Amino acid sequence: MTGRKQHGLSDRVRVALAVAGVGAVGVASVLGSGTWAQGTAPAPARAQLQRDADAVRDTGASGLTARARDAAGRDRRARSGVADVKEGGRVPFDAYYRIGSDTKTFVAVAALQLVAEGTLHLDDTVEKWLPGVVTGKGNDGRRITVRNLLQHTSGLANYTDILFEDPEELTPERYRSQRFTAHTPEEKVATAMTRAPGWLPDADDPASETRWSYSNTNYVLVGMIIEKATGHPWEQAVHERIVEPLGLRHTMTVGTSAYVPSPTATAYLQFPGRDDLTDTTLSVDGGADGGIVSTTADMNTFLRALMDGTLLPAAQLAQMRSTVPAPDMSSGDQARYGLGIAWRPAEGCDKGVWYHGGTSFGTVSESAVTPDGEVSAAAAVFTTRFGDEKRFLEQAEATVDLIDHAVCGRRG
Template identity: 55%
Template sequence: MISRRTGLAATAAALLTGASGPAATAAAPHRAPGLRSRLQSDVNAIWATGATGVLAEVQSARGRTTARAGSADLRAPHHPVPRDAYYRIGSDTKTFTATLALQLAGEGRLALTDTVERWLPGAVRGNGNDGRRITVANLLRQTSGLNDYLAVSPDSADAFTPDGYHRSRFRTTAPEDQLKAALSRPPLWVPNAEHPARERRWGYSNTNYVVAGLIIEQVTGNSWAQEIHDRIIEPLGLRHTFTPGTSPYVPRPTATAYTWFPGCARPTDTTLASGGGADGSVISTTHDHGVFLRALMSGRLLHPAQLAAMKETVVAEDWSAAPGVRYGLGIAWRPVAGRSGGIWFHGGTHLGIVSESGVTPDGARAATSATFTLRMGDPAQDAQDLAALRLVDRALTG
């Protein structure tokens, strides 16, 4: 449910909740062969780091190009990853949630300067935490100072073992309980008392989006899942995107999500997993995810003022996977050589799944990828992440 922002050690701390097989490509026949071959080369590079299966797509108004490598399951190495595989997009969910909040702001139903206290009276109190000094903008921009509920969970250590995973894979936790866990510790900081929305200290916390989801429900009177469906999924025709609720299952077609837990020589099948909500529960496909990103950046989902607010960023100093990252409202920006204006992205990690994507500032082109492998505490994961970033950068500068 998080992006790869601080390396594998932090990724493992925040999750808490030799591949073989054929490679193949699929592309719209009218696309230039250069894009097809480059995308396949970059997918192969991710696979070569030891990933079990990889899927990627580049799309624009001219069409789509896809590539895949590896196998859908290590027990059937000659079965490739399905071209339309479902997967958990993890913290890429946060961009959906931020879009919902900004839509409500555009309708005048809430303001980015509203405090948490305004919508959830007394919900953020204790141990120095103070919802009167945290705004909606602080939540969406990750400048609230709230602890990540995953990192401070009392059973966090147990979650990083195969046995711990098997015990918890059907277990769900209410957002109120997630918030309670976060509030059990003093905050990292409390935003400026006079102008909290102007806070520039940044710290990634899934708790911010748990609270944002609760505010969306309070404002609308509907569940966060219903608002996602009614405002984004249905209008965009995302027929392969949904929120699973308490179900731990991913629909077919999919590929096995493998996690190498710390100190384990063999991977664990972590395809079944419960947990997450507004911070990281959406299931989608590379195609649907790309459609969403292009619609967002092209202005189909937000009014100009709200899209501009989404792009107001602060420095994300500990996002080590890529230099120069700045974080806006549920989406991040990074400079890319050869691409004037850089690219917008987020990224998401779930047990056994790494989602990496990006979109041009005008929404003209998007690149999305899913790698069905997560290796906690293994330097090979760093190589996998860098290869995925390179795929996105090359796809959006070609």
């Protein structure tokens, strides 16, 4: 599950929240107290990170782990809650987790490296690389460029909105029956093609399009284009161009596997119309729109290498940071979306922060980095609520506060 709305809400969550309103599950009584790891970072900063982690737990999250890295390269870590609400135990500091739509930033980097090499061009149309794939119901691959896909200015329907537009599909029983079922990229795109686009970019100047709407379909298509351009799956491009060069030993694509490696924590989802939490740890969630598994340590390394210019030439990094308004990406209607990454203002950071984030069945990934790549933070929260909008938003707000405090320093 992928996609973003306010402070990290997914498109699929938006559908579920439309029918929300049930009572919250009371898990606070079984949540363990927080523990923070001693490190070389200043004690006040470590203590603040722990307080913020506990605040996320107090919104009802079963457990979480967070890691921040300062300009001197010093790490501080925090965890709170429990690894499993029945069995207890601490959430591992180095827990693996599904990063959801944070995958899009990795895929965008791979695509932009291909642009730097001349294999792809941002103005290439979808039709050039995938003839006949984007068509029907008014969809037209001749009017959509690689840039439009990377920036979510294509107007294409979001296939996950279609798959989960009926709230009755969001049930524990449905989840269990489908958790090992994988859909091919072609099937996902075909689903999106059953709906008319929200708009078509200007035929003469599609790069000028500034209308923005988040669609996982865009990145499914980017993955398909990378494969067509290189002759290899998008996963190979990400591994060879990002994972291996950066030494991200705990970042991987799991394909059609429903499993997350150990150590990890149990992922929980509150379905609409229910008060209880369902164990949703097992779930097929592969794809260029959200198929990567990682750790908070690796996410910090990746984001810093991206912003400091390690991964992209200056021209392509500038393209990535060329943005359009994306008011649904965060609260305050001030967020802007580039090519696979977003920007938002953050108190204490004069130049704001770059971020993305992702939501999966039972897991929320949140992270941010300063524009110079010197300070970063990442967190994994192992609870998602589709059945209680208030608690979902409280958890999202608390998690973003944790990240912003860690990156920008607490103010007030």
